[in-house]
Structures are given as C-alpha cells and as structure tokens.
Amino acid sequence: MLKHTPFHERLEELSQTQAWGNWAGYLSALRYDLSTKHEYFAVRNGAGFFDTSPLHKYWIRGRDAERFCSYVFARDIRPLKPGRAQYTIWCDDAGCVMEDGVIFRFSSDEFLLTAAEPNLGYFRQLARPFNVEIIDCSEDYASIAIQGPRSRAILEALTPDISDLRYFAFAETKIADTPVTVSRTGFSGDLGYELFIPAGDALRVFDALMEAGRPHALRPYGDEALGMTRIEAGLPLINVEFSSSRYAFTDDERFTPDELGLAWLLKGIDDPTRPFIGRDAIIRERMEGTSRWRTVGITVSWQDFYELFDGNGLLAIPDEIPVSWETMIYNDRDKRIGYATSFMYSPVLQCHIGIARVKPKYAEPGAEVFIEQTVNHEYINVRATVTTLPFYNPERKTA
Amino acid sequence: MSDLHAYDAIVIGGGHNGLTNAAYLAKAGQRVLLLEQRHIVGGAAITEELRPGFNFTTFSYALSLLRPEIIAELDLVRFGFMPLYMRSHFAPMANGDYFLIGPDAAVNRAEIARHSKADVDGMERFEHDTARVRQFVRPLFDSIPPNLFSDDPADTERMAWLVKHLGNADKKLLHDTVRLLTGSIADFVDDYLESDIIKATICSAACVGIKLGPMSPGSGINWLYLSMGEHDGIGGSWSFHKGGNGGFTQVLARAATAYGAEIRLDSHVTRLITDGGEVRGVVLDDGTEFRAPIVVSSLDPRRTFLQLADPRELPADLVETIQRFRFQGITSKVNFALDGVPHYPAFGDRTDQYGGFINIAPSVEYMERAYDAAKYGWYSEHPYIDASIQSFIDPDMAPPGKHVMSCYVMYTPYQLKDSSWDAERENMADRVQATMQRFFPNFNDLVLQREIVSPDIIEAKTGLSEGNIYAGEFFPHQMYFFRPAPGYSDYRTPIRGYYQCGSGTHPGGCVIGAPGRFASQQIVTDLKR
Numbered sequence: 001m002l003k004h005t006p007f008h009e010r011l012e013e014l015s016q017t018q019a020w021g022n023w024a025g026y027l028s029a030l031r032y033d034l035s036t037k038h039e040y041f042a043v044r045n046g047a048g049f050f051d052t053s054p055l056h057k058y059w060i061r062g063r064d065a066e067r068f069c070s071y072v073f074a075r076d077i078r079p080l081k082p083g084r085a086q087y088t089i090w091c092d093d094a095g096c097v098m099e100d101g102v103i104f105r106f107s108s109d110e111f112l113l114t115a116a117e118p119n120l121g122y123f124r125q126l127a128r129p130f131n132v133e134i135i136d137c138s139e140d141y142a143s144i145a146i147q148g149p150r151s152r153a154i155l156e157a158l159t160p161d162i163s164d165l166r167y168f169a170f171a172e173t174k175i176a177d178t179p180v181t182v183s184r185t186g187f188s189g190d191l192g193y194e195l196f197i198p199a200g201d202a203l204r205v206f207d208a209l210m211e212a213g214r215p216h217a218l219r220p221y222g223d224e225a226l227g228m229t230r231i232e233a234g235l236p237l238i239n240v241e242f243s244s245s246r247y248a249f250t251d252d253e254r255f256t257p258d259e260l261g262l263a264w265l266l267k268g269i270d271d272p273t274r275p276f277i278g279r280d281a282i283i284r285e286r287m288e289g290t291s292r293w294r295t296v297g298i299t300v301s302w303q304d305f306y307e308l309f310d311g312n313g314l315l316a317i318p319d320e321i322p323v324s325w326e327t328m329i330y331n332d333r334d335k336r337i338g339y340a341t342s343f344m345y346s347p348v349l350q351c352h353i354g355i356a357r358v359k360p361k362y363a364e365p366g367a368e369v370f371i372e373q374t375v376n377h378e379y380i381n382v383r384a385t386v387t388t389l390p391f392y393n394p395e396r397k398t399a
Numbered sequence: 400m401s402d403l404h405a406y407d408a409i410v411i412g413g414g415h416n417g418l419t420n421a422a423y424l425a426k427a428g429q430r431v432l433l434l435e436q437r438h439i440v441g442g443a444a445i446t447e448e449l450r451p452g453f454n455f456t457t458f459s460y461a462l463s464l465l466r467p468e469i470i471a472e473l474d475l476v477r478f479g480f481m482p483l484y485m486r487s488h489f490a491p492m493a494n495g496d497y498f499l500i501g502p503d504a505a506v507n508r509a510e511i512a513r514h515s516k517a518d519v520d521g522m523e524r525f526e527h528d529t530a531r532v533r534q535f536v537r538p539l540f541d542s543i544p545p546n547l548f549s550d551d552p553a554d555t556e557r558m559a560w561l562v563k564h565l566g567n568a569d570k571k572l573l574h575d576t577v578r579l580l581t582g583s584i585a586d587f588v589d590d591y592l593e594s595d596i597i598k599a600t601i602c603s604a605a606c607v608g609i610k611l612g613p614m615s616p617g618s619g620i621n622w623l624y625l626s627m628g629e630h631d632g633i634g635g636s637w638s639f640h641k642g643g644n645g646g647f648t649q650v651l652a653r654a655a656t657a658y659g660a661e662i663r664l665d666s667h668v669t670r671l672i673t674d675g676g677e678v679r680g681v682v683l684d685d686g687t688e689f690r691a692p693i694v695v696s697s698l699d700p701r702r703t704f705l706q707l708a709d710p711r712e713l714p715a716d717l718v719e720t721i722q723r724f725r726f727q728g729i730t731s732k733v734n735f736a737l738d739g740v741p742h743y744p745a746f747g748d749r750t751d752q753y754g755g756f757i758n759i760a761p762s763v764e765y766m767e768r769a770y771d772a773a774k775y776g777w778y779s780e781h782p783y784i785d786a787s788i789q790s791f792i793d794p795d796m797a798p799p800g801k802h803v804m805s806c807y808v809m810y811t812p813y814q815l816k817d818s819s820w821d822a823e824r825e826n827m828a829d830r831v832q833a834t835m836q837r838f839f840p841n842f843n844d845l846v847l848q849r850e851i852v853s854p855d856i857i858e859a860k861t862g863l864s865e866g867n868i869y870a871g872e873f874f875p876h877q878m879y880f881f882r883p884a885p886g887y888s889d890y891r892t893p894i895r896g897y898y899q900c901g902s903g904t905h906p907g908g909c910v911i912g913a914p915g916r917f918a919s920q921q922i923v924t925d926l927k928r
Contacts, residue, residue: 016751035502037631038486038754045483045641046794150794215799217791302471315530317632347631348481350470 005053006142006202024054029222039221047150048221060111062132075265095281096245096254142202147192157212167398176208189233234389261295294363297387300352318345408693414442417697418651419915420900425658436667446645452798456643460805464628464911478653482638485755515594525591544880579619603760612770678896699870700883700903720884728813728854728866736848737802741839759784776816813854813865820853869908890918
C-alpha cells in the first residue's frame with residue numbers, strides 16, 4: 001500500500017481528479033485540476049504548490065562533513081556558505097553521473113541533502129574513513145515547493161524573514177509558530193521557494209499557507225505540470241534524462257556530466273587540492289575529447305508542426321503533457337544523430353520544445369535537425385532547431 | 400518638407416492591425432511611421448487602470464482570433480506575448496441550475512448527460528462536423544481573397560486554387576459549410592442537440608457583435624467566424640492575454656519598434672496627400688505633414704475611403720458601395736470593479752467555474768427576445784451578456800482578493816429610437832447589473848465601480864464607425880471578396896500606394912491581426928514589381 005505524505009489529507013480534499021501516481025512509495029498527485037495547463041499557469045502566472053515530501057533527505061554532520069562532501073560530490077562544496085544551497089551531482093570512478101540533488105549548508109559541519117533516490121547505504125559506505133555521520137531524516141520533514149511570480153508575496157505574509165532571500169539561499173524562520181526552513185529553490189525555473197517543516201506540524205503550516213495564498217489564487221500542481229515547468233527550465237530529471245550509472249548494464253546507459261550539459265558544475269576541477277570521485281576520468285575525457293554527446297534544447301516551429309498535421313489532413317493540436325518516451329533525432333540525410341529525452345508543447349513559448357542528446361557536431365545553436373513524429377500511423381521527420389538551455393528563464397527567478 | 404518627415408510607409412492608426420502591419424513592413428526593411436491619434440496604442444485593444452490596481456479591458460476582452468502565424472512570424476514571445484488559458488465556460492440557468500464545460504472530455508460528457516443523454520454524442524457529432532468545416536474554410540480564411548474583377552495573374556491563380564479547393568469537398572462538408580455561411584445557428588444546432596441550455600450556449604457565440612439573433616439567417620456565419628479562433632491549436636477556443644488586450648498591443652508595439660518602426664502618439668491624421676492618383680503622404684490635424692510613397696489605413700472602410708481620401712478621387716461605384724456598407728453597432732461593454740467573488744448558489748464555495756467565460760444566455764429564446772428590442776431601436780430589457788472575471792485568469796488584473804469583471808452586452812443599438820445614449824447609458828448599465836444580480840445574489844454588494852462603454856463611446860474613443868466592433872457587419876455580402884467592396888478585397892485602393900489593413904478588410908474583425916498581415920504581404924509583393 002502506498003504511503004501518505006504529511007499533507008495528504010488536505011491534498012485529497014483539493015483534488016478534483018484523485019489522479020495519484022507513485023513517487024518513492026508515496027501517493028503523489030499527477031494533477032489536482034481537470035487541466036494540467038491550468039496548474040501550469042499557476043506556476044507561470046500566479047503561484048502553485050507541489051508536495052515534495054517523498055524526497056529523500058539526509059543530514060551529513062561531523063568534523064569531516066565538508067571534506068566528505070567535497071570528495072563525494074562533483075561540485076565543489078567548499079565555497080558554499082552557511083545559509084546557502086547548491087545543486088550538485090555525484091559520479092562514479094568512470095566519471096559518469098550517478099545521481100543529483102540539492103545540498104543545504106547549515107553550518108561549517110552540517111549539511112542537508114535532498115535526493116530523488118535512496119543513497120543512505122552508499123553514502124555510509126563512503127563515509128567510513130571520515131568523521132562524519134549520515135542520518136536519513138526523510139520522514140522527519142514534510143516539504144512543499146511554492147513556485148511562481150506570486151510566491152514571494154504569499155510567503156512574505158507569513159514571515160518577513162524571506163523578503164531578501166537570494167536565489168539558492170535559505171532561512172530558518174517560523175510560520176504558524178512552527179520552525180520552518182525556507183529556501184529560495186525549486187524545480188520550476190521561476191521565482192520560487194521550498195519549505196521544510198517538522199512532519200508533525202505539516203498541516204498547521206499548510207493551513208497558514210493556504211490562508212495566505214487565497215487572495216493570490218495559490219493552487220496545487222501535480223507531476224504533469226511539474227514536468228512542463230522543469231523542461232522549460234532545462235532541468236534534467238533522473239530516470240528521464242539519465243539514470244544512475246550505478247544501475248547501468250551498458251555504456252549507452254551511462255553519461256558524463258559534460259554529456260548531460262552539467263559541465264558548469266565542475267568549475268575548479270583542475271584544483272589538485274580537491275580529489276573527488278570521477279575527477280580523473282572527467283579530466284581524461286576532456287583531454288582526449290571522448291564525450292559522445294552534447295545535451296541541447298530543440299524547438300519545432302509552429303509552422304512546421306502545423307504543416308506536419310494539416311498537410312496530412314489532420315488537425316494540428318499540440319499536447320503540452322511531456323511525452324513519456326524518447327524521440328529519435330536525425331540529420332538531413334536521415335542518419336540518426338541523437339534523441340530527445342523530453343518533448344512537449346510549451347504554452348508560454350508557443351512552440352514544441354525538447355531536451356535532447358545529440359552527437360557533438362550537431363550541437364551548435366541554430367543547427368537544423370529532424371525529429372521523428374508519428375502522424376497517420378507513419379513516422380515522419382519534422383524540422384527542429386538546436387538551441388541552448390534553458391528555454392524559459394524569467395528575470396524574477398534570480399532577481 | 401524635412402528629411403525627418405520622409406518614410407517608406409506610413410500606417411494610420413495604432414490598433415492591433417495597424418501595429419501588426421507596421422511590424423511586418425518594418426521587418427521587411429521598410430522605414431515605417433505609425434501614427435496614432437490617442438495617447439496610447441491599441442485602438443479597441445487596450446487595458447486601462449481606472450481605479451488603483453483594477454485593470455479594465457475597456458473594449459475588446461479576449462485574445463479571440465489572433466492568427467498563430469503572426470505569433471510565430473513576428474516572434475512575439477520574445478516581446479512578452481503570453482496567452483493565458485481560459486479553462487471553462489459557465490452558463491447559469493434561470494432555474495438556478497447551470498451548464499459548465501471544462502477541460503476534461505469525460506467530465507463534459509457527464510455534464511451534458513445531466514441535461515440530455517442524447518446530446519452527449521450529439522455534441523460530439525456537432526463538434527466533429529464543425530471542426531471539418533473550419534478545416535475546410537481555413538485556407539480561404541487565412542489567405543488573400545482572389546479579386547474576381549482583376550486580370551492580375553496572381554488573382555487568376557488564386558481563383559483557380561479556390562475552385563479546386565471547393566471541388567475537393569465531399570457533399571456533406573460542402574452542404575454544412577453553406578448552411579453555416581447562409582443559415583441560422585439555431586437551425587444548425589437543432590439537427591444535433593435537444594437541450595435548450597446546451598443549444599443556447601452554442602448559439603450565444605453566434606450573437607456576439609452582429610445585429611442578428613440566433614434564429615436569424617446569417618447568424619451561422621458569425622458563429623463560424625468566431626470559432627476560427629484557436630488557442631494552442633484547439634479550434635474555437637479563445638485565450639486571455641497577460642494584462643488584457645492592452646498587454647497584447649503593448650507586445651505588438653514593442654515588436655514593431657524592435658523591427659524598426661517609429662510610433663508617434665497624439666497624431667491625428669485628417670487626410671491624405673495625393674498627386675495624380677498616387678498617394679504622397681498624410682496631414683495631421685495640426686497641419687504637420689509626413690511624406691511616404693505608401694500609406695496604409697487601418698481605419699474602417701468609411702473612414703478609409705470617405706474621410707481620409709477625397710471621395711472625388713475614387714470611382715463612383717466604390718463610393719456608393721462603401722456608403723451602403725453596414726456598420727450599425729450593436730454592442731456595449733459594462734466593466735465592473737468587484738470587492739469579492741460573485742456567489743452562484745448552486746456552486747456553494749466553488750470558484751473554478753470562473754476560469755473562463757460566464758455566459759448569461761439561459762435559453763435560445765432569451766437571446767432572440769433580447770435581439771427583438773434592437774430591431775425597433777431599443778436595448779434589451781434582459782440582455783445577453785458574455786462576461787468574464789478576468790482577475791481569475793490573470794491575478795494581476797485586480798488587487799489580491801478583488802476582481803474585475805468584463806461584461807460584453809448585447810443588444811444595444813447605436814441609434815436609439817427617439818432617444819440618445821447620453822440619456823440611456825446609466826439605465827442600460829442598470830439593466831446589466833440587475834441581470835447579474837438576478838443570477839449572483841451578492842452582486843450589487845460587490846460593485847465598487849462600473850465603467851459603461853455604449854456604442855457612441857466606442858465610436859468616439861476608437862473611431863470605429865457607429866461603434867461597430869468588427870469595423871463593418873459580418874454579413875455574407877460584406878465578407879471575403881466583398882469585404883469591404885467587390886474588387887477591393889486585395890488591400891489595395893484605387894489610389895496608387897494607398898492601402899487598407901483594418902478589420903473592414905478580409906477576414907474581418909476581432910483581435911486577429913490577419914488584415915494587417917495580409918496587407919503587408921500585398922504591399923511587399925507590389926514593391927517587388
């Protein structure tokens with residue numbers, strides 16, 4: 001039987017659809033409203049909230065916590081100040097990405113990691129030579145993301161401490177007399193925050209949040225709308241863009257940070273004072289130029305999409321729900337050169353967008369490629385243009 | 400004349416079609432000057448903050464028929480284009496029940512079945528048949544009509560294409576199309592549906608903007624026309640631009656400016672400058688002259704041909720046709736600032752019914768009777784109201800917890816019998832408010848302010864003759880190659896270099912942009928000759 005998150009009894013009341021999926025053993029809403037697009041627009045033009053409680057959460061504490069983190073995680077944690085968080089990845093010795101997560105620094109020797117998949121055993125194994133303690137606190141905290149242009153106004157009504165919170169900073173504050181950690185983070189590519197609340201007090205904070213959100217039309221959103229916003233934001237999702245190299249059977253299932261478009265995390269990789277798992281392999285990959293893929297955005301113009309259907313006698317009705325399969329990409333001579341891992345119609349961008357992996361020589365922004373679509377029971381390649389990521393990046397996200 | 404006042408093209412009027420035309424011409428490399436008489440661009444597509452924090456869509460109230468080609472070709476997203484989703488359509492009923500259509504097909508079936516089980520598949524057949532008609536007429540809608548009276552090879556080619564296209568239709572499709580183009584919408588839906596509220600909901604979309612009732616032959620073409628709108632590919636669905644239609648025309652202005660067009664506000668053009676049958680420029684009311692070999696009027700046909708141009712320079716048959724061209728504005732807007740949420744008893748505390756349009760048209764007969772008054776020069780006692788609480792769709796339209804409600808009111812004829820709008824404006828708005836109060840028992844208590852925009856005000860502020868929102872009625876004889884006059888449907892005029900790009904040209908009115916786009920295509924084609 002699937003578990004309920006600490007917010008579930010309220011969420012169940014809010015759900016018009018009772019359309020639940022399974023996220024890490026918890027009932028997790030696919031959508032609450034009859035329309036995914038309506039939920040999506042809460043995030044893009046108001047405020048939406050998403051229950052992230054099923055995330056795995058680990059305390060990493062002890063004298064060696066920083067040393068441990070700088071060894072396990074590929075992104076250098078040493079510059080991270082208390083009260084700040086960063087997106088990070090961890091790799092295997094071959095320099096392939098295992099997983100990703102967000103790590104919060106509470107003090108010099110105390111960190112909190114959130115991750116989509118369980119890692120306690122792995123981290124504890126790695127921690128043996130270090131003076132560090134890894135504690136699974138996943139069930140101690142309920143967590144909820146408030147995302148969208150109105151998110152700040154809503155939270156300001158509950159606590160003044162968040163007004164000046166910068167992008168990827170967090171504050172420990174009180175909401176409804178409950179200690180809450182509020183971080184300016186999220187998975188939407190928009191202005192947004194996440195709240196970490198002691199599980200037992202989750203409903204009290206939730207009710208206060210709903211009250212503050214009412215004049216701002218705060219609405220819940222589920223996994224489908226989450227998928228739309230994170231694709232527009234160009235954010236990779238584990239088990240969609242990649243899966244953990246630990247569980248791969250072939251090299252085709254493994255990807256390096258550079259191949260996943262995550263090279264920006266590896267600033268300072270040349271610093272010899274910070275050995276980390278995968279470093280040598282990544283340096284070798286760069287020296288030898290052995291990257292097999294580049295991660296890019298692709299867009300299909302409205303005209304090309306329209307012609308694809310109208311030209312075949314059909315109505316051209318785009319689908320904003322991300323497709324749940326990979327879509328093949330070809331060059332102009334029908335040679336396969338990659339695949340889109342995510343693909344959808346973007347209502348704010350008014351065209352189809354995808355996150356794709358292509359051979360490096362096709363990765364230049366502006367390059368013309370062709371994406372395979374099924375129309376009238378036939379495969380038809382439609383023109384697409386290679387772009388940079390993210391697709392959608394409003395100033396308010398970081399302002 | 401200084402060089403500063405010399406341009407490649409001058410566009411008269413900064414409504415959405417003028418802006419669209421200016422943006423396309425500038426993008427094609429022309430040095431464009433757009434002249435707008437008011438202090439803001441937008442024409443009938445503006446948003447005004449009449450009360451702090453309350454934003455009113457003074458005239459047009461939705462992104463109705465905007466062509467997706469324009470969004471893509473002008474790259475409008477880059478300039479802030481953001482159409483918001485209208486998720487529902489809510490029709491209150493006289494007995495307190497309702498008809499509510501939303502985004503989920505299966506839930507909609509159940510809602511239809513609540514009113515009539517036979518209408519579940521009736522509605523699906525209706526939607527399929529009309530979607531086929533839309534698909535069939537779309538290539539005509541989205542291209543420059545052939546000029547039947549021209550020897551131009553381009554027109555011969557267009558005519559040949561048209562004949563071939565018509566020949567491709569099967570019997571039913573062609574018959575359905577002609578029935579919609581010539582008949583009444585009430586007749587058409589009778590073949591599919593039996594529930595009166597469901598029929599009324601469909602028919603109401605045929606009664607926006609024209610001086611016809613749902614039972615009048617001719618209402619079908621209006622229904623078909625308005626259903627040519629689409630949002631994200633869904634035929635017949637309209638959206639709401641972020642910040643209202645004023646937000647949209649600001650996007651167009653940014654695009655036009657970015658492509659190099661110059662926009663000059665408070666510039667009221669009074670007449671053309673011509674020489675030997677060719678246009679040379681325009682004169683403003685303060686005497687300022689601007690020169691260009693191309694002048695494009697986005698004003699309606701009456702102003703374009705009889706006011707800006709000197710009718711003596713035009714063929715008499717054209718002048719006569721334009722004088723015959725029917726405007727007869729019939730619609731008003733009453734916009735409300737509300738202190739809270741209107742309460743519809745059958746919904747309790749629910750508010751999701753306010754995510755789109757609220758249609759006060761509880762029966763087909765209700766609308767037809769509302770129209771009856773207009774035939775005899777008076778406004779409806781029980782008006783048909785196409786309303787929307789826009790702050791539910793875009794929360795930035797009103798302060799938190801407050802709302803703005805746009806009420807589009809039918810039927811309010813421009814010419815009242817033995818009276819004037821100055822005398823009747825408040826009385827008309829009282830009837831609108833009383834109608835809302837009848838359906839929403841707390842409505843009167845919520846009203847903080849109301850703005851009344853009767854046809855005379857539409858005319859005075861936007862320049863649309865007789866306040867006709869479409870810049871000319873949607874009658875079959877005023878559409879396609881007859882819009883605005885036989886022989887002049889190609890955006891040209893008898894004055895060389897003088898073009899038309901307003902809603903009085905094909906395809907017609909609404910926030911659509913197509914006239915502005917097609918006129919720019921015609922101009923660019925002519926420049927290459």
